[in-house]
Amino acid sequence: xxxxxxxxxxxxxxxxAIRAEGLEKRFGxxxxxxxxxxxxxxxxxxxxxxxxxxGKTTLLRIVAGLERPTAGHVYFGGEDATFVPxxxxxxxxxxxxxxxxxxxxxxxxxxxGLRVRPRHLRPSRADIRRRVSDLLDLVQLSGxxxxxxxxxxxxxxxxxxxxxxxxxxxKVLLLDEPFGALDAKVRRDxxxxxxxxxxxxxxxxxxxxxxxDEALELSDRVAILNQGRIEQIGTPDEVYDxxxxxxxxxxxxxxxxxxxxxxxxxVTIGPHTLRNHTSSLSGPAALYVRPRDLVPADPHGGVPxxxxxxxxxxxxxxxxxxxxxxxxxxxxxxxxxLTVARGEILHVQFRTLRLxxx
Amino acid sequence: xxxRATTEHAVLKSTDDASGVPSHGGRPVWPRPTxxxxxxxxxxxxxxxxGFLALFIVLPLIAVFAEAFRRGLDHYLESFAxxxxxxxxxxxxxxxxxxxxxxxxFGICAAWAIAKFDFHGKSLLITLIDLPFxxxxxxxxxxxxxxxxxxxxxxxxxxxxxxxxxxxxxxxVLATVFVTFPFVARELIPLMQEQGTSEEEAALTxxxxxxxxxxxxxxxxxxxxLLYGVLLCNAxxxxxxxxxxxxSGHVRGLTNTMPLHVEILYNEYNFVAAFAVASILxxxxxxxxxxxxxxxxRYGDALARTRLY
Amino acid sequence: xSIAATEPWPPAPGGRNGAAAPWRFRRxxxxxxxxxxxxxxxxxxxxxVLIPLTALVVRASGLGLDGIWRVATMPRVLAALQTSFxxxxxxxxxNAGFGLLVAWVLTRYEFPGRRLLDAVVDLPFALxxxxxxxxxxxxxxPNGWIGGLLAPFGIKIAYTPLGIFIALVFIGLPFxxxxxxxxxxxxxxxxxxxxxxxxxxxRQTIVRVVLPTLAPAVLTGFALAFGRAVGEYxxxxxxxxxxxxxxxxxxxxxxxxxxxxxxxxxTAIASIMLLISFLSxxxxxxxxxxxxxxxxxx
Numbered sequence: 001x002x003x004x005x006x007x008x009x010x011x012x013x014x015x016x017a018i019r020a021e022g023l024e025k026r027f028g029x030x031x032x033x034x035x036x037x038x039x040x041x042x043x044x045x046x047x048x049x050x051x052x053x054x055g056k057t058t059l060l061r062i063v064a065g066l067e068r069p070t071a072g073h074v075y076f077g078g079e080d081a082t083f084v085p086x087x088x089x090x091x092x093x094x095x096x097x098x099x100x101x102x103x104x105x106x107x108x109x110x111x112x113g114l115r116v117r118p119r120h121l122r123p124s125r126a127d128i129r130r131r132v133s134d135l136l137d138l139v140q141l142s143g144x145x146x147x148x149x150x151x152x153x154x155x156x157x158x159x160x161x162x163x164x165x166x167x168x169x170x171k172v173l174l175l176d177e178p179f180g181a182l183d184a185k186v187r188r189d190x191x192x193x194x195x196x197x198x199x200x201x202x203x204x205x206x207x208x209x210x211x212x213d214e215a216l217e218l219s220d221r222v223a224i225l226n227q228g229r230i231e232q233i234g235t236p237d238e239v240y241d242x243x244x245x246x247x248x249x250x251x252x253x254x255x256x257x258x259x260x261x262x263x264x265x266x267v268t269i270g271p272h273t274l275r276n277h278t279s280s281l282s283g284p285a286a287l288y289v290r291p292r293d294l295v296p297a298d299p300h301g302g303v304p305x306x307x308x309x310x311x312x313x314x315x316x317x318x319x320x321x322x323x324x325x326x327x328x329x330x331x332x333x334x335x336x337x338l339t340v341a342r343g344e345i346l347h348v349q350f351r352t353l354r355l356x357x358x
Numbered sequence: 359x360x361x362r363a364t365t366e367h368a369v370l371k372s373t374d375d376a377s378g379v380p381s382h383g384g385r386p387v388w389p390r391p392t393x394x395x396x397x398x399x400x401x402x403x404x405x406x407x408x409g410f411l412a413l414f415i416v417l418p419l420i421a422v423f424a425e426a427f428r429r430g431l432d433h434y435l436e437s438f439a440x441x442x443x444x445x446x447x448x449x450x451x452x453x454x455x456x457x458x459x460x461x462x463x464f465g466i467c468a469a470w471a472i473a474k475f476d477f478h479g480k481s482l483l484i485t486l487i488d489l490p491f492x493x494x495x496x497x498x499x500x501x502x503x504x505x506x507x508x509x510x511x512x513x514x515x516x517x518x519x520x521x522x523x524x525x526x527x528x529x530x531v532l533a534t535v536f537v538t539f540p541f542v543a544r545e546l547i548p549l550m551q552e553q554g555t556s557e558e559e560a561a562l563t564x565x566x567x568x569x570x571x572x573x574x575x576x577x578x579x580x581x582x583x584l585l586y587g588v589l590l591c592n593a594x595x596x597x598x599x600x601x602x603x604x605x606s607g608h609v610r611g612l613t614n615t616m617p618l619h620v621e622i623l624y625n626e627y628n629f630v631a632a633f634a635v636a637s638i639l640x641x642x643x644x645x646x647x648x649x650x651x652x653x654x655x656r657y658g659d660a661l662a663r664t665r666l667y
Numbered sequence: 668x669s670i671a672a673t674e675p676w677p678p679a680p681g682g683r684n685g686a687a688a689p690w691r692f693r694r695x696x697x698x699x700x701x702x703x704x705x706x707x708x709x710x711x712x713x714x715x716v717l718i719p720l721t722a723l724v725v726r727a728s729g730l731g732l733d734g735i736w737r738v739a740t741m742p743r744v745l746a747a748l749q750t751s752f753x754x755x756x757x758x759x760x761x762n763a764g765f766g767l768l769v770a771w772v773l774t775r776y777e778f779p780g781r782r783l784l785d786a787v788v789d790l791p792f793a794l795x796x797x798x799x800x801x802x803x804x805x806x807x808x809p810n811g812w813i814g815g816l817l818a819p820f821g822i823k824i825a826y827t828p829l830g831i832f833i834a835l836v837f838i839g840l841p842f843x844x845x846x847x848x849x850x851x852x853x854x855x856x857x858x859x860x861x862x863x864x865x866x867x868x869x870r871q872t873i874v875r876v877v878l879p880t881l882a883p884a885v886l887t888g889f890a891l892a893f894g895r896a897v898g899e900y901x902x903x904x905x906x907x908x909x910x911x912x913x914x915x916x917x918x919x920x921x922x923x924x925x926x927x928x929x930x931x932x933x934t935a936i937a938s939i940m941l942l943i944s945f946l947s948x949x950x951x952x953x954x955x956x957x958x959x960x961x962x963x964x965x
Contacts, residue, residue: 064864087866116862116868164861404776410765417812418803422798493720495900500925500937597795599900599901600918620797624801643794
């Protein structure tokens with residue numbers, strides 16, 4: 001395949017900050033990415049979400065220039081950056097392990113990207129000092145510039161890594177599992193803080209995560225990857241409410257997958273039948289059921305299920321229900337006034353049917 | 359902001375110019391090394407390293423065998439007909455047969471006490487065990503001369519009882535034990551520290567005796583490291599020169615080990631014989647290296663991760 | 668490194684709850700055999716290592732400081748010490764450079780014969796020093812493989828200080844390679860990638876990030892190689908020529924003193940050498956402690 005000499009598109013030149021076109025990546029014989037297209041608007045915060053091995057980190061590293069795509073192109077603001085080496089791409093990359101320079105103190109870590117510039121592009125010492133101090137203020141680490149990375153907590157290291165990436169005034173900010181190595185409490189705080197920081201500085205940001213809560217809470221749009229391709233990209237509401245594929249339906253929102261049969265708008269689950277209005281599917285299919293998809297129903301209107309157990313899930317109570325022996329148990333979120341016990345029969349109704357080809 | 363944009367452009371621009379065409383024969387190529395060395399740099403570095411090792415390390419090894427066979431196989435074999443050479447081989451084997459088991463037992467005891475228990479002064483003890491490694495071989499021999507030599511601390515007493523230690527076999531054994539002292543222990547201690555005590559404690563709760571626990575739990579976990587330590591210990595025991603030279607007295611056929619015999623033959627300009635005996639020692643070194651490499655490749659996980667020579 | 672124990676031992680003074688815990692020599696343990704193994708370890712250590720070394724110290728203190736000083740400043744001794752320490756320093760420095768190169772190539776690059784080469788690095792540890800000595804002498808003698816090549820240019824290696832240097836490079840190399848290799852293998856590639864994303868060229872990454880991170884290991888290897896070189900005897904004496912004032916090393920001088928039954932002279936030279944090797948050992952430990960404190964690793 002011959003690389004195109006320049007931009008091959010005409011629209012959105014002003015607003016698209018990162019565009020990936022037909023990216024392919026193979027490691028030896030194993031495909032890691034197959035035909036990935038992605039466009040990130042300037043100032044957007046986009047999450048790459050997927051299970052491990054889905055290719056999300058590979059995509060991020062290709063955008064950064066740390067990996068070379070087997071085929072396809074990467075554009076930054078309309079310019080073809082596919083063959084621009086990582087040094088010249090001006091991306092701010094925050095590594096999962098932070099990759100701080102342990103022989104340098106915090107201030108020297110942050111100043112690094114400015115110090116390594118060619119002499120004629122290098123800011124003066126005073127300017128570097130000022131910039132480092134501003135950035136440490138921004139990430140709320142003022143006064144820690146003489147500490148070494150080994151003397152910092154995990155959350156502090158994460159913020160140093162961010163300040164270091166911001167120091168080169170990057171065109172895009174790329175974060176690889178930015179909260180992966182932190183404990184739950186720090187994660188939550190940093191997540192909110194990062195969103196605030198993004199809203200204030202307005203950097204186009206692409207970040208990789210395997211945590212759907214993180215992706216849905218933090219980002220403007222979520223790209224869901226599976227086996228080297230993007231299954232769906234959309235706002236958190238879109239991917240949550242209208243999953244585009246069975247994989248997305250199963251991956252997002254604690255769904256349980258039930259094998260069903262569809263024929264003439266009738267869905268058969270084991271011994272039960274449900275009426276279905278929308279699906280044009282026929283034959284074996286997969287039904288994805290989330291706890292909130294079910295509501296208790298009166299004995300005449302719903303499907304009878306046996307209660308296999310009741311447990312508390314955060315603020316709500318959930319019952320595990322068995323539609324028939326041999327089928328996976330599904331969950332329902334119980335209303336506060338309803339009590340059921342193990343072994344009882346509970347009739348339920350499906351609010352929506354998320355049906356996908358098996 | 360505007361000059362920043364120009365700067366940015368300049369950076370992109372300059373690399374594009376330097377890179378030239380980003381395509382070669384239709385296949386996209388990296389314009390220049392970014393997170394790795396250029397293939398040419400790599401090749402140069404590899405050639406430099408290989409050349410250095412070949413010149414400084416491999417060449418001497420080749421020289422040993424080349425010199426040993428310089429006058430043909432017959433002359434080579436003839437060298438071993440010399441009874442003094444045979445005596446030297448016997449003495450070397452005997453010294454190793456005493457020194458290695460002693461240090462093996464010591465290594466196991468020291469590793470058990472140090473790795474499985476916590477006590478005051480542990481790091482001092484480890485430092486002291488390593489001490490023989492930081493002492494010059496000549497000094498290692500000297501200390502025994504100072505103890506047991508004619509003018510030594512016990513010299514008069516030994517002479518009165520007609521006992522001889524230095525310039526005799528006991529001195530050679532003592533000096534060899536001294537220089538090979540830490541080998542087994544330092545191989546076992548870090549490994550057994552990594553392994554902790556939980557497996558032994560489990561065995562004890564299941565009713566095993568202390569000795570049985572050691573034999574059935576600890577020993578199988580460290581057997582490859584033990585073998586590794588013994589190999590190195592043996593190689594050094596058979597090859598030690600400086601320390602043994604000081605205490606030996608160089609009596610042909612009596613107190614000459616193989617390395618000492620090599621020296622004597624060499625100084626007598628009997629080069630073929632000197633290199634013939636040396637070739638046996640070099641063969642031993644090669645065997646040791648091979649066994650060591652096999653252990654590292656095959657059982658690398660069962661060896662200590664941290665080791666200092 | 669702490670073992671299975673979760674709390675540090677020895678405990679902090681005053682104990683964890685403020686109340687002074689009774690002093691114990693060791694942490695109580697369910698495992699048997701401490702008394703017997705510890706007892707044997709200490710006894711054997713004392714008999715083989717500590718008592719003999721003490722004999723040297725006793726002898727040396729018998730000479731007194733001025734006695735040792737008098738020997739050390741004798742011209743021939745002074746020259747031998749200078750030869751030993753000077754050439755050892757140069758050889759260790761060369762080993763630091765080439766050892767780093769070899770460790771880098773073995774750890775980072777894939778090429779045919781890499782494993783064989785990796786095994787070959789340990790040869791100086793395994794090859795008896797006398798064998799190395801006569802082999803080096805044969806190669807670098809004026810009629811040897813390399814000596815013969817250089818002889819027409821008037822360059823002599825064997826039987827000159829240059830020969831000592833060659834022998835000391837031979838025996839010191841594995842110390843640097845084997846100290847640097849594990850650190851290099853553990854070095855996170857992301858560190859170098861981070862440097863690249865920040866705009867550093869490959870050379871800048873090597874100079875500003877990789878080398879400073881490896882520096883403590885290289886220095887440790889340097890000190891180990893230096894310590895070994897100073898005391899080295901077997902591989903040097905065959906190639907050195909052993910001319911007083913030019914190519915005579917300190918360990919050889921000890922042997923010569925002993926052959927003349929001059930125990931005092933031998934002891935004096937030995938104590939100076941011991942003192943200096945202990946100082947270099949101390950330097951290694953301080954270096955590692957400093958490195959651990961500052962970077963959280965060795």
